[in-house]
Every structure is written in C-alpha cells, then in structure tokens.
Amino acid sequence: MSANKLNTEGIMLFEQPFARVPYENYRKVFRTSQKNIEKELGAVQTAASDIAKRAKPESSDAEDAIKAVDGMITRVENLKRKLADLQSSSGAPTLGVMRERFQHLMSVETMQTTNDPEFPRWADTRLDRWLVDWSLRNGKEKTAKMIADDRGVERLVDIDLFSDIRRIEDALKQRSCAEALVWCSENKSALRKVKNTLEFDLRLQEYIELARAGKNIEAIAYSKRHLLPWQETHLPQIRQASALLCFPSTTTCSPYKRLYDLSRWHSLIQSFRLAFYNLSTLPSEPLLHLAMYAGLASLKLPACYDPQTKNVDCPVCDPSLGKLAEEVPFSHHVNSTIVCRLTGRIMDEDNKPMAFPNSGQVYSREALEDMATRNDGIVKDPQTGETCEFSALRRLFIS
Known part of the structure; x- marks a missing residue:
C-alpha cells in the first residue's frame, strides 16, 4: 500500500507554475487598477484643495468652483468606467481561471493512493495539459487548440499567453522591435526589479538598423533619446555603438561585424522568451x-x-x-542493480550473475543456461569469444 501512496507534496511542488500564471495575471490587473485610481483620485484631491483655497463669495469664483467640481465628477466617472472595463475584460475571467485551476489541484488532496479510481482521470488531464504546453512552446498552436478543445481543458492551459509570445516573436522575426518594446514598457517595473536588460538590447538593435541603413543623423538622435539613459550600466556598449557609424554593414572588423550580424535577431527572440517566462513564472523547459x-x-x-x-x-x-x-x-543507487547484457533482465538471487573463468565477463544464469542447453553444455562469451563448459563458470554473489 505504501508503494502506491500518492506523493501529494511532490505534485503540488511541480504544479506551482500552473497555479501562479493566472495569479500573476491578476496581479497585473490589480496594479493597473491601482495606478488608475492613484492617478485620477490624485487629480481629484488636487482640484478639491484648489477649490478650498480659492473659496470666495464672488460669483465668478463660484462658477469656477462649479466647473472644477464638474471636472472632478467626470474624472471619477471615467475612472469607474475604466475599472469596470478592466474587471470585465481581464479581472473576472482571470479569477474564474484561478478558481478552476485550484479546484483541479484540490481534487488530488482527497486521493490517498495511485489506485484511487479518480487518479487516472486526473493524471490524464495533467498529461493533456503537458501536451498542450509542449505544442505551444514548439509553435504548434493549432494542435494545442485542438487538444484543449477536444479534452475540455481550455481554462487549464495558457493558450492566450503563448499567443502573445508568438505575436511578439513573429514581429522580431520580421526585424521589428515595436511589439517587444511595448511589452517592455508594460512590464518596465518588473523587468527593472529582476535587472533584465531586454529593453536596452532592443533599443540597441533599432539603433544598429538605422546605422545599417546609413541613417546616421537619425541614429545619433535615437542614441541620445534611448541609449544614453542606460549609460550608467551600459557605457562600453554605447561607446561601441557610437563608433559603429564609422563602419559600413559590410565591414570585416570583428567587433562591428558582430553588431551587424543578423543572428542578433535570433538572440533577441531567445532573450525575449526567457524574460517573458521569468515574469510569468513559467519554466524555460516544457x-x-x-x-x-x-x-x-x-x-x-x-x-x-x-x-x-x-x-x-x-x-x-x-x-x-x-x-x-x-x-x-x-x-x-544505494544498492547496486546489475542488468544482463544478453537478456536485459535484472540479475538477483533468482537469476544470479555468472562469470567466465578467464575473461571475467559477467552474464545472467538464465542466459548462460539457455546457451548451454542449445550447445551441448558449452557456453561462449560474445565479447571475447572464450568458450568453456557451463560447469566451469564462476558463480558470483550480489552484496
């Protein structure tokens, strides 16, 4: 019974990304809502303070106060609309996904052993999720959607998340950093927290493309706007990029030839994917x-x-x-496991290892007995060609 005991703790440890992905998505919704609230209510509080300071009985001041109050009401109504739209489009669906995934995990806690009739069904669903995950990571989105739809696991997999990854990667394959830079802007604080430099790499690549096209004036302006803010951490790269304007894209000078190398786009795709996985708490492997x-x-x-x-x-x-x-x-292995090279079966007390007298090559008793039966008591070592009678073999003991 103990051999079939379900390792619930190990399962939960392995399933952390499964539960954390919708949680992280909802945290983004919460942070966006918080920023909107702080921005709009901050403006309302400032307007209210101004009204209180300028409060006078004159009619002109009263009209200004009424306009200011109308503006405050408009801001609050717009804030309410934004929060409602955000909750309906992202918040509520994400909460539904979280609830369903936690229920899926909670069902394992009621199972004591792998012999529980519910466990095979749960394990099949888990395998379906893994197959969808593998398909999505390998660009087989149609296959992933077919599996998810056929097996009814749409809310247990991250198809939308990987669709975003594919959309941005497709743009990078077309040598456009725009989509990836928008993503970096949306996740600026999170990327800064983990000290990820993807945004700088993307900005540098856009600068390189301007240099490749011979647009030196535009490249210089771009560098001042987007590269110089990184000079505290990337000054050597910025200096090298500045010197790039002196070299054509056909240069054979190694440092600048590497900057012009188109394989940098492939590296950007890999860097983006790793950054996306990191922020979404997904493992880099399927x-x-x-x-x-x-x-x-x-x-x-x-x-x-x-x-x-x-x-x-x-x-x-x-x-x-x-x-x-x-x-x-x-x-x-604390205890050795010896496998016969002829039969592939484990050698143990019921199938003891036997050694040839001269070569010392070891095989299982079953294999050698079968060989001796077919050769009038003679056995032959397939490795060295040594032959002897079965009775001359040395019997070994497993310790």
Whole structure:
C-alpha cells in the first residue's frame, strides 16, 4: 500500500507554475487598477484643495468652483468606467481561471493512493495539459487548440499567453522591435526589479538598423533619446555603438561585424522568451520534458551510453529518450542493480550473475543456461569469444 501512496507534496511542488500564471495575471490587473485610481483620485484631491483655497463669495469664483467640481465628477466617472472595463475584460475571467485551476489541484488532496479510481482521470488531464504546453512552446498552436478543445481543458492551459509570445516573436522575426518594446514598457517595473536588460538590447538593435541603413543623423538622435539613459550600466556598449557609424554593414572588423550580424535577431527572440517566462513564472523547459527528466534521472546509468550494453527494456537506452536524458545526472543507487547484457533482465538471487573463468565477463544464469542447453553444455562469451563448459563458470554473489 505504501508503494502506491500518492506523493501529494511532490505534485503540488511541480504544479506551482500552473497555479501562479493566472495569479500573476491578476496581479497585473490589480496594479493597473491601482495606478488608475492613484492617478485620477490624485487629480481629484488636487482640484478639491484648489477649490478650498480659492473659496470666495464672488460669483465668478463660484462658477469656477462649479466647473472644477464638474471636472472632478467626470474624472471619477471615467475612472469607474475604466475599472469596470478592466474587471470585465481581464479581472473576472482571470479569477474564474484561478478558481478552476485550484479546484483541479484540490481534487488530488482527497486521493490517498495511485489506485484511487479518480487518479487516472486526473493524471490524464495533467498529461493533456503537458501536451498542450509542449505544442505551444514548439509553435504548434493549432494542435494545442485542438487538444484543449477536444479534452475540455481550455481554462487549464495558457493558450492566450503563448499567443502573445508568438505575436511578439513573429514581429522580431520580421526585424521589428515595436511589439517587444511595448511589452517592455508594460512590464518596465518588473523587468527593472529582476535587472533584465531586454529593453536596452532592443533599443540597441533599432539603433544598429538605422546605422545599417546609413541613417546616421537619425541614429545619433535615437542614441541620445534611448541609449544614453542606460549609460550608467551600459557605457562600453554605447561607446561601441557610437563608433559603429564609422563602419559600413559590410565591414570585416570583428567587433562591428558582430553588431551587424543578423543572428542578433535570433538572440533577441531567445532573450525575449526567457524574460517573458521569468515574469510569468513559467519554466524555460516544457513541463512534459521536466516530468520526463525526473523519470529518466532515476534510470540513467553509464551503461546506457555503451553500445555493447544496451537494454531493450530501458527507456534511457532508447536513442530519442537517451538524447533527452543527456542533460540529467546519473541515478544514484544505494544498492547496486546489475542488468544482463544478453537478456536485459535484472540479475538477483533468482537469476544470479555468472562469470567466465578467464575473461571475467559477467552474464545472467538464465542466459548462460539457455546457451548451454542449445550447445551441448558449452557456453561462449560474445565479447571475447572464450568458450568453456557451463560447469566451469564462476558463480558470483550480489552484496
């Protein structure tokens, strides 16, 4: 029973991004609402103070006060409209998503073991979410939408979020920084908090494109407006960018050739995606890969990458999964697990390891007994070619 006990704590730890994404989205809605309130009510308070200071019985002052009050009422009504629109378009839907996702996670807490009849259904839904996440990260948005619609998990996946990523990345592929800069402006305080310099990199790229087009006057004006404010942290890059105007895009001078290199656009796309993931509390790897890493790390052995010791029953020995497993550490076993190279089966007390007398090569008893039965009691080492009678084999003991 304990072997099938559900590791609820581990599940919740793994599902943190699933719960945090809508939470972070709602925080953005809250911050936007707060900024609107502070801006509009601040203006109303200032106007009210002015009226109080200038309050006199003259009719002209009374008319000015009435106009000021009308202006205050208009500001408050506009603020109310803005907050209502923000709540209906983003706030309420995000709260609904949060509620549904938390209910999805709460259902696991009622399950005690993996044998619970509800767990397979929950695990299937989780796999559907991971497949949608993988599809979205690999540009297969239509596939992701089809899976989400067919499996009914639209509110449990982040299709809209990845649509925003794709829209901005498509603009960068077309060598336009406008969309990405708008995103940076909307998230300026968050980017500053994590010391992310994506905005500077985008501004520098726009400057480079002006230099590439030979628009030196525009480039100088652009540098004064958008690059110089970064001089405290990026002065060397700004100086190098200034010297770029002396070199054509065909230059072979290494520092400036690198600045003109079009591969910088690809680097910008990668930097933007990482910044977006960071601010949205999403892992940089697909959730499906992270789940597979955990399983592969428990199976990976040095023998998995030895062509002579491939095990047909081992996922890590499979070429495709083995490639994925290259990034995970080897498993740590307190007790050794020995696998026969001939049959792929584990050698234990019921299938003891046997060694050839001269070469010392080890194989399972089952494999060697089968070989001896087919060869009149003679066994042959497939590695060295050594032959001997089955009775000459040395019996080994696992400790």
